[in-house]
Amino acid sequence: MLAPVAALFLARTRAVYGRTQHIFSQFLIERGLEWRTMSYLSPLKRLYALETLDTRFVSSSKTPPADPARPQQLPNGRSKETGLPQGAKPSLWGTFEFKIYYLVILVCITLMFNSVYQVSKPSHPNYENYEDLLDLGWIPGRKVDNSDAQYSTFRDNLPYVLVLAVVHPLLRKTYNAVFSATSGGLGSQPLAREAADGRLNQRLGFDFSFAFVFLAALHGFSALKVLLILYINYSIATKLPRRYVVLATWMFDIGILFANELCSGYPFEGIANTILPWGEGKENWGTVLDYYSGLMPRWEILFNITVLRLISFNMDYYWSLNRSASSALEKKQLDPSNLSERDRVDIPAKPEDYSFRNYLAYVIYAPTYLTGPIITFNDFTSQARYQSKSISTKRILMYGIRFFVCLLTMELMLHYIYAVAISKAKPAWEVYSPFELSMLGYFNLHIIWLKLLIPWRCFRLWALVDGVDPPENMVRCMSDNYSALAFWRGWHRSFNRWIVRYIYIPMGGSGAPGSQTQFDKARTIANLLAVFTFVALWHDINLRLLIWGWLVTLFILPEVLARLAFPARKWKDRPTEYRIICGIGAVGTILMMMVANLVGFAVGLDGLQGLLNGIVGSFSGLVFLATACTALFVGAQVMFEVREEEKRNGIKMSC
Numbered sequence: 001m002l003a004p005v006a007a008l009f010l011a012r013t014r015a016v017y018g019r020t021q022h023i024f025s026q027f028l029i030e031r032g033l034e035w036r037t038m039s040y041l042s043p044l045k046r047l048y049a050l051e052t053l054d055t056r057f058v059s060s061s062k063t064p065p066a067d068p069a070r071p072q073q074l075p076n077g078r079s080k081e082t083g084l085p086q087g088a089k090p091s092l093w094g095t096f097e098f099k100i101y102y103l104v105i106l107v108c109i110t111l112m113f114n115s116v117y118q119v120s121k122p123s124h125p126n127y128e129n130y131e132d133l134l135d136l137g138w139i140p141g142r143k144v145d146n147s148d149a150q151y152s153t154f155r156d157n158l159p160y161v162l163v164l165a166v167v168h169p170l171l172r173k174t175y176n177a178v179f180s181a182t183s184g185g186l187g188s189q190p191l192a193r194e195a196a197d198g199r200l201n202q203r204l205g206f207d208f209s210f211a212f213v214f215l216a217a218l219h220g221f222s223a224l225k226v227l228l229i230l231y232i233n234y235s236i237a238t239k240l241p242r243r244y245v246v247l248a249t250w251m252f253d254i255g256i257l258f259a260n261e262l263c264s265g266y267p268f269e270g271i272a273n274t275i276l277p278w279g280e281g282k283e284n285w286g287t288v289l290d291y292y293s294g295l296m297p298r299w300e301i302l303f304n305i306t307v308l309r310l311i312s313f314n315m316d317y318y319w320s321l322n323r324s325a326s327s328a329l330e331k332k333q334l335d336p337s338n339l340s341e342r343d344r345v346d347i348p349a350k351p352e353d354y355s356f357r358n359y360l361a362y363v364i365y366a367p368t369y370l371t372g373p374i375i376t377f378n379d380f381t382s383q384a385r386y387q388s389k390s391i392s393t394k395r396i397l398m399y400g401i402r403f404f405v406c407l408l409t410m411e412l413m414l415h416y417i418y419a420v421a422i423s424k425a426k427p428a429w430e431v432y433s434p435f436e437l438s439m440l441g442y443f444n445l446h447i448i449w450l451k452l453l454i455p456w457r458c459f460r461l462w463a464l465v466d467g468v469d470p471p472e473n474m475v476r477c478m479s480d481n482y483s484a485l486a487f488w489r490g491w492h493r494s495f496n497r498w499i500v501r502y503i504y505i506p507m508g509g510s511g512a513p514g515s516q517t518q519f520d521k522a523r524t525i526a527n528l529l530a531v532f533t534f535v536a537l538w539h540d541i542n543l544r545l546l547i548w549g550w551l552v553t554l555f556i557l558p559e560v561l562a563r564l565a566f567p568a569r570k571w572k573d574r575p576t577e578y579r580i581i582c583g584i585g586a587v588g589t590i591l592m593m594m595v596a597n598l599v600g601f602a603v604g605l606d607g608l609q610g611l612l613n614g615i616v617g618s619f620s621g622l623v624f625l626a627t628a629c630t631a632l633f634v635g636a637q638v639m640f641e642v643r644e645e646e647k648r649n650g651i652k653m654s655c
Contacts, residue, residue, distance in 0.1 A: 054390075063340050064339060091645070098637075115439045116436070120417055125431055126427045130421040130422055134146075145414045154454070154458075165367070172466065205361075211360055219293060223299075238317070242321060265299055269284065305372050308498055312376045313363065316349070323348050346378070349377070374498050375470040376498070395464075399457075403454070406454055441594065475493055476490050482586035487655070489655040503530075529550070529553045555593065555596055559585070586633075590636070
């Protein structure tokens with residue numbers, strides 16, 4: 001009996017709302033305010049456009065990068081009925097359903113920030129337990145949570161990194177002026193290729209020279225250890241018989257990861273005491289060398305990034321022995337100065353490019369040496385020959401603004417939200433309400449996301465200024481993810497692409513599309529387990545991260561099974577029902593991803609147990625959990641529509 005009344009009420013509400021919206025729009029148009037509002041917002045829209053982050057997001061990997069000065073052309077193939085690209089659905093942004101969602105989101109965000117701000121106040125009972133983890137901040141009246149050792153190191157050294165990001169390109173310009181590249185016109189192919197080879201020799205000559213200065217400043221005498229590892233890896237690729245290269249490369253480089261961890265970077269003092277002691281004194285020659293260990297004495301901490309480049313060089317060289325760059329270019333009728341990203345990665349470099357000089361220039365390329373992003377050797381040498389057309393001054397400027405906006409966001413969070421310090425202090429979780437506990441976990445994850453995003457974007461910005469365009473590591477905001485599979489495609493994206501190229505596909509991947517047997521599906525799960533085990537061990541050799549890797553694989557399974565049980569093709573005539581089913585599944589996936597990442601990167605298993613007991617250990621906690629799931633469902637619907645909007649603009653992303 002109430003249903004017709006409710007339906008009538010909703011219909012009348014929609015009518016009143018629609019009429020009010022129309023009157024307000026007319027009011028703006030009559031006064032010229034709508035145009036002004038759009039003109040004021042257009043710079044913001046450009047700033048947060050996907051192509052500002054990475055032009056790879058708005059074009060196929062098979063398409064050469066477009067000139068940034070020209071507008072992007074959307075693909076053809078639009079539906080005659082709707083005028084939208086094939087597969088895109090009409091917009092839901094203006095529907096009554098989404099107006100309700102906007103209200104829910106506005107209320108939720110306000111409550112979320114307020115709750116974690118309240119527990120970070122000095123007046124909170126738990127404040128004294130973690131106050132010693134806080135430092136003096138630059139915002140008056142606020143301390144800063146600088147307790148995360150990883151981000152603290154970057155934050156404290158950021159001014160020096162920014163200075164180096166300016167000085168390094170200026171030094172390159174000076175080097176280029178002194179050692180000019182071979183000149184060549186564009187009128188004939190031989191001269192153009194000679195000019196490209198000259199540019200490569202000029203760039204990599206500078207990178208090779210700068211690598212020694214850079215390594216010595218960073219690691220002091222420990223740079224000798226790094227160079228020795230690099231030389232052994234190069235010898236494996238170039239001196240061993242071809243049939244042993246792959247196995248020897250993986251055994252050596254994975255072994256180095258373990259050896260670096262177990263031997264704590266091989267201090268010279270230990271080496272001296274073992275093989276060349278000076279006698280019985282407390283100090284020996286090793287102690288002296290360890291004293292001069294540069295700005296980063298513990299060189300092994302970030303060497304796992306370097307290991308990825310070592311493997312990339314060896315595998316690219318190994319695969320090049322069966323192919324030649326010239327034959328691949330001629331077969332596909334490609335312009336070497338404007339290759340697509342896939343061609344830059346897949347087409348091998350020239351045989352003479354796999355020299356020790358170029359290898360060292362690639363592995364110790366200053367902007368990407370410490371944190372990435374990871375770029376393959378083939379792509380690196382291709383961009384050394386011909387600068388990518390995706391690089392422009394305007395785009396670099398916009399990218400730099402986005403970086404500083406992220407940096408300011410992190411600073412505000414660290415000054416007003418002490419989630420990291422609270423979790424490190426191992427508090428009595430019972431003093432927090434279920435809502436406060438969940439928000440501490442949630443903002444902990446957001447700070448983890450920002451602490452990784454900011455260094456990655458900082459060093460990528462440096463690379464862009466220097467004329468190299470590596471892949472963007474962070475595609476979406478952490479809160480804009482509802483799929484575990486898609487999340488890992490977009491999180492540390494350059495690492496994900498490295499894994500796909502050098503591990504997942506060589507292991508067999510997911511089999512041939514459209515013809516998967518039960519064996520293929522089982523092999524896919526086994527491959528994912530192997531991949532995430534490698535990822536966990538690559539991050540750090542400890543049980544917590546190993547559990548994280550296995551949890552991620554386990555939590556991917558429900559999504560894979562749900563896709564098999566509810567294939568999209570069977571629901572194409574019932575899109576609304578399918579969207580609701582997907583929203584329910586997304587809630588479960590989001591909760592599982594939060595659990596896995598809290599275990600791996602934030603509070604560990606013990607901390608997670610305390611959090612979960614506080615959230616679901618009471619009736620009020622269960623009520624909150626149900627409310628939170630409703631809010632996550634609303635968020636998932638908005639995420640779906642964001643991706644549909646991208647499809648309507650001709651953009652198809654896999655994350």
